[in-house]
Amino acid sequence: MDTILAPMERPLCRLDLTPLPLEFYRRPVVQVARELLGRWLLRRTAQGLAGGRIVEVEAYLGPGDPASHSYRGRTRKNASMFSAGGRAYVYPIHSRWCFNVVTDTQRVPSAVLVRAIEPLLGLELMAYRRGTTQLLQLARGPARLCQALAIDRRLDGWNLASGRRLWIARGDDQVPAEEQIAITPRIGISQAREELLRFVHLGREAFLSGPRHLHRNRQ
């Protein structure tokens, strides 16, 4: 008689919150962007631990991408983009903050903008910081997630492999399969609008930013 209970391939309750190694980030930006989907972004402050699953990202390339902050060369603001992969690049826009993951080597000033996470840890803390109790409003949009996680200029250049303050981990390993990833144009830019460099985790549409027609492939 066959076994009635198949052994679990993965314990559902196992959480891996250890930081991804620097080697993860020191690869081509598009590959890192896709593989960031499903990973957990984590933030620890004196107030507690908060974070969630990355569900929406955009790749900003090194040379040749006019929408990338590195396109016109190095300045004080974008200096973090010119460091080796594995650091944060945090920049201000319209009195708010956006968080990027620096990728590739020092020679390739590229980064992945994290546009949305599915809130999973520290919901009360994130709700307090955001000033709303609505789950779907906590971290949908690049500036909203920074507010929810208290990310600002002090974390620009932060080493994401340190495992303190701000890092990325495997979490519960619920990474999207290939067919669960939609690839669309990037949001909010005026240059290179047609490039397909935005990656979203299908099945978690409720947590995505941007118009609904960009929650599927193409436009």
Place this chain on the structure above:
DNA sequence: CTACCGATTGACT
């Protein structure tokens, strides 16, 4: 110093 702009958001028609 001034002028202009933006990888946004929230309020509003």
Place this chain on the structure above:
DNA sequence: GTCAATCGGTAGA
């Protein structure tokens, strides 16, 4: 769907 608040960064006088 439209629109403007708001301010750090940047370029230029």
